[in-house]
Amino acid sequence: MIELLNVKKSFGDKPIIKGVDIVMESSKCNLIIGSSGSGKTVLTKCIVGLFTPEEGHIKYDGQDIVSMPLEEKKELRQRIGMLFQGSALFDxxxxxxxxxxxxxxxxxxxxxxxxxxxxxxxxxxxxxxxxxxxxxxxxxxxxxxxxxxxxxxxxPKYLFCDEPNSGLDPQTSLLIDKLIKEITVEYDMTTVVVTHDMNSVMEIGDHIIYMYQGQKQWEGSNKEIIYSDDKLLNDFIFASDFLQDAKKMRQIEDKRKGLAQ
Structure with missing residues (x-):
């Protein structure tokens, strides 16, 4: 489990992360989503210790990486797996x-x-x-x-994936999503995925954090997102008329089956 408590990060006099509280649980895919400039990348870099927040705590199973000595950070990082956006393989x-x-x-x-x-x-x-x-x-x-x-x-106990479906076709993206979900459960990892891919949100989003202007605007599961009335979230997730219609049809179908929340 990774727990964030009132995390704040600024660059100069410009606040980027404005007091974020999140609990990311093991054996689950925790997705961080949001538009460009929303703070999701800076937040992720704070979580893995690349940036140090001015305020707040980031705890890995109770161990605070913010105040952790350097040698302990090095040990912790050996328990962190990283999947980079471009794979970053050695040619x-x-x-x-x-x-x-x-x-x-x-x-x-x-x-x-x-x-x-x-x-x-x-x-x-x-x-x-x-x-x-x-x-x-x-x-x-x-x-x-x-x-x-x-x-x-x-x-590793913790897995971070940066845009794992970037540059992939839809069918391959689904295979990568399925693989990430499977290994998360098999290895009992706390997995954090930064993504713009709405298929990933709906397929593997056990826990979704929507960032907006440096704050946690919404959080919930991929099932709860269908019924959210948060306008900012809906404008981001269901931006097109097609997706808005798909959401309405899903709600109607769930209601017919008695699954509506």
Missing amino acids: SMTVEQNVLFPLEMFSGKSYNERKKRADEVLARVNLLEAKNKYPAEISGGMKKRVGIARAIVLN
Whole structure:
């Protein structure tokens, strides 16, 4: 679990994060959404310790990263997996070598043990057969899966995904969403996903935080979002006439089935 208490962050005299309280639970996909400039990226960088907030607390299972000594932060970061927006693979390394990299940096295991672990996570993302290929030889969706394998190879407690579906076609995006959801539950991780993809919101949004002008404007699940009357949220999520009609049809269908909240 990651808990944020009254987190505030400014740059100069300009406040960016204006007192945010959030609880992100394990075994759930916690999504941070919002338009450009809403503060979601700065907030995420505060959570992982890249930025230090002026006020507030950010607790990882009770440990406050804000006041934590540097050595303890380094230890904590080894329990954090990162999936970067562009996958951030090393072009000169094979798929397997990319996944091995965190193990070589932070693990004291033997080469055979490291290789076995790397192959285990590659098998989990269905890419074991591609382990000897280079990033230039695989598709965008495969690169994302390699990025996921590398992010979980150290068996982290916390997983951060920055725009995991960026640049992918809708079908591949759904596969990546499903994989993130599955490994979140399997590994009992606290997963935080920063996304603009509304399919991700509706597919894997166990807990959604909508940021607006540096504040938490709304939070809830992907089921609750259908019935939200928050105008700012609805204007962001259901921006087009088509999506507004789809929302109304979903409400009507749920009401017919007796599922309406």
